[in-house]
Amino acid sequence: MDISTKKRRIALGCEGSANKLGIGVILHTGDPGSASSTSTVLSNVRHTFVSPPGTGFLPKDTAQHHRAFFVRLARRALAEAGVRVADIDCICYTRGPGMGAPLTSVAVAARTLALLWGKELVAVNHCVGHIEMGRAITGADHPVVLYVSGGNTQVIAYAEQRYRIFGETLDIAVGNCLDRFARALQISNDPAPGYNIEQLAKQGGRVLLDLPYAVKGMDCSFSGILTRAEELAAHMKAGGKGPDGEPFTAADLCFSLQETVFAMLVEITERAMAHVGSTQVLIVGGVGCNERLQEMMGAMAADRGGSVYATDERFCIDNGIMIAHAGLLAYETGFRTPIEESTCTQRFRTDEVLVKWRR
CATH class of the missing domain: 3.30.420.40 (ATPase, nucleotide binding domain)
Structure with a gap:
């Protein structure tokens, strides 16, 4: 079905730009881009890599944490959302900004899900994800x-x-x-x-x-x-x-x-x-x-x-649902990320993103 006429759209979002691995599932209903369109958080799970006092979290250790926990968090997010793989329209992931190794580990995992499940990918700016989630939750x-x-x-x-x-x-x-x-x-x-x-x-x-x-x-x-x-x-x-x-x-x-x-x-x-x-x-x-x-x-x-x-x-700290929400907004405007372009970057400025869903 054409996305512009589909009344229910579901995205799975994957966030791992720093020490928090988050995976969330969101549902948009109504006409895409219309004032009547609503968003419903179906699941929002997260696991944090915690380093000892007096230390920071190193990129390689954080990336290893994300790889170790990704599959179990993805399974839990789907189970809590009560959706099947067939229900999902797109896989959204954080392209940047953030730490290189953790970003890469989650981008590879999201790309793998897209290939295994036959879903389209949407790369999301981390900062825009925060903004759109904040607007959706608060009504600002x-x-x-x-x-x-x-x-x-x-x-x-x-x-x-x-x-x-x-x-x-x-x-x-x-x-x-x-x-x-x-x-x-x-x-x-x-x-x-x-x-x-x-x-x-x-x-x-x-x-x-x-x-x-x-x-x-x-x-x-x-x-x-x-x-x-x-x-x-x-x-x-x-x-x-x-x-x-x-x-x-x-x-x-x-x-x-x-x-x-x-x-x-x-x-x-x-x-x-x-x-x-x-x-x-x-x-x-x-x-x-x-x-x-x-x-x-x-x-x-x-x-x-x-x-x-x-x-x-739940929403101000890095989470997967903000990536799912912002990614689905972009997806509804026709934005897609080809597999061969599904990269990540440590530097991705907020003002580089075309916010096509706002008029």
């Missing part, structure tokens, strides 16, 4: 998007079938800054270093330590603040005092780091809102789960008569 129609994760920090707004980048990090991503700081304090990576920093920060606040605040136009820099935070962590371990002459704690450091980096993000997001005339902010990406970031962004948006939209950890 024309937001400024703050995309914050371990590998990406961007302020984005839609215009003329592209997601335009208004500002971004000049060096490391905000999530990478938090992850690397967690290593300096030997904070556990289970369930995620950023989450554990957030919980510690709630116990701090006695003192706001002075950290570099680096906003340059619409862009941010996080390498300097990370270096200073690591120096303060070493100073604290050596029994050093804070600016008031009193000892400071790991919780105080986590609080100070969060307050500073999130203030930077709020500033550039507010400037983008003013530029495009939007009253909506949509926060996506793993760092978007942080309640303090949502609170600070909400206060700014409220001052402008606007509102903040965010999702919970």
